[in-house]
Amino acid sequence: MRSRVSRIGFSFLLLLAVGARGDAATLNVAVGGADADGCGTKTAPCRSISRAIANATPGDKILVGPGRYGDLDDDGQLGDPGEETGTFAVVTIDKPLIVQSVEGSATTLIDGGGLDLFGVEIAASGVVFGKAKKGFTVARAGRSGVFIGPQATNVTVSGIRSVRNTDAGFVSKSPSLVLRGNVAEANLGTGFTFAGAGSTFTACRATGNGGDGFAIAGENHVVKGNVASANGEAGFRFAGEANVLTGSVAAGNAAGLRVFSGSLTATGNSFFGNTIDGALVTAAGITLTKSNIFGNGDFGASNCGVRTAGNGSVTLDKICFGAPTGPGPDPADDVCGTITVLEIIEKVLKITPKVPL
């Protein structure tokens, strides 16, 4: 009887959910549109994403056509006809909405225009911003490209190219975020800066950013199948407890991995050709397993695949150091500091995250 009641209750909730979804509207935005009360229909799309957000109700979907959105006349002020109207960011999503492009990131640009604002602010829980092949390019913001505000949880961000912003590509302190298939490229700050707890990062790429590729603080984050390449500081930087790094590649950064503090489970990663160190660890008791570590440490000729400093200590297990003899001089990488090496793998491990170009 109890299970029957549960089933009825569940069905009722499902009906409510379906009903709610059935009421959800789709609003359209296009460069040929015009902002007006009630804009957003297919025949009368809005011109700005901000206006469509204002016209939407929670649960609605906003579909944005190809083109440029922002300070259209480049006069340094938002709010002219057809322009976005944010005051903290060019576009602020302050309702639980789905915001996607029609054609994808290559042809849909949210232009920060160098204004002293974020590109996009997500200020509500439950927002879905972008999707594979339905994302945006967010560029030239005077601050970070995409900012997820502290009050917004359970936010999903996908298919976004955040490029050439003055600070980070993506930044948040909120918990329970999902970032999938995004690119942070040539931002002056970090690629991805996240604190909070319990977020997942999958198939993202950080390339050529001035700071770290991924700077992860807080707890219980899962960073899986990402690539950090050619960033000015660490490819992946961690400071917090119970974080996970797996299936990822750090190549050509200053350091591949930087474990500043806390605990990290790191397995199945590659650290190739990072200038100073493959991994630099200042936290105690870190274990790296099933990973490739070679071609690192050419700057200063340290040849350090893994280095510890301060109280840092590392155990390395099932590691390919680039030579069958294990850690040592070129062509292998060496280990430098308080490091215990367990099993050596002779053959290079195949680790191939699938990230966007």
Add this chain to the structure above:
Amino acid sequence: MSMLRFVVWFALALLVLAATPAAPLEAAVLQVANNGLDAPDCGAKTAPCRSITRAIDEATAGDTIVVGPGRYGDLDRDGTLGEPNEEGPEDGALIVVDKPVTIESSSGAVWTIIDGAGFDRTAVRITASGARFGRAKRGFTLFDAKDAGVSVEETASNVVVEANLAVRTGTGFATSGAGTGALVQGNVASTNGAGVALRSAGGGIARANLAVANTANGFDAGGSGQRFEGNVATGNGIFGFSATLSGDTVLAVGAAIGNRQGVFGGTGDSFVVTGLAAFGNSEGGIRNQSTATMSVTASNLVGNGPKGLAGNLNCGTLNGTFALDASNVFWGAATGPGDDPADLACDLEVKDATTFDPFATKAFKIKTKVPAF
């Protein structure tokens, strides 16, 4: 068969055999890896080279060089090339491809990096006809080289540059010199000075590339006979596509989104634009400055302007002195060019120099296939 006939046939067979050229030596595959060492005869799987330059030295025409993941270039970033295991030491370029070889990565562009280390160099200079640099899913990242990411130069013809990512270089991908038939395909040029510049005298093709957030132009045509197919230029600082000091230039299918001006026709012989989507370029969709013959057809010009030369108007076209044929274009409204939500046909210097009649009454379907997500 008579004896005589047998002898004749036998002799003919011998002649045919003698005339058949010896089978060419089988092309070799040379390996380069971050755990390799530059040494005489390096390149075997068990003894890969550390530098691409060394592998090129070891290769012969027709060979393939497969490059493993990691970083290549001025490894200690001290500004001097040619130190052990580094690229170089050729002046002005990290890597010079002076043989008709194929160079590809084993794992793709995003973690196979040629690092210019911020110096005034070209990352990869190609001077040999028939060379190939990168292929689908097997390209490179060209990073922080103040000159070009990849430059096809001198008389190099029939060169292919494919599936690479150029970030923070002077020009992402460039051709110059007297070569013909360069194919620049499926690359991404992001945050460079310019994205893709085809300037060889003999012409080339840029196909399905993405140029995004470059400081100057997304795509540039000079020289003669350049063709742009299926490319996208988004958020570039000046023009999405530009033809200046060029001969005949063709833009067949493409998108110019959110650049200062979408397409610019400067001095040249002719510029034919077909199948262009120019959306949201801040100063106008298409500007015809002084090209003697420029035409635009089967294209969508929507949401361009309102900034710039024509006094803050929403100009789909900005025409200077010469005639511009912009018939069969969709201007954002079924009623043709006009005020918002349509785009205008703006004549800057000579009244009615733009032909826009007949206009299209609905948008064209324009599909590009750039490396996008």
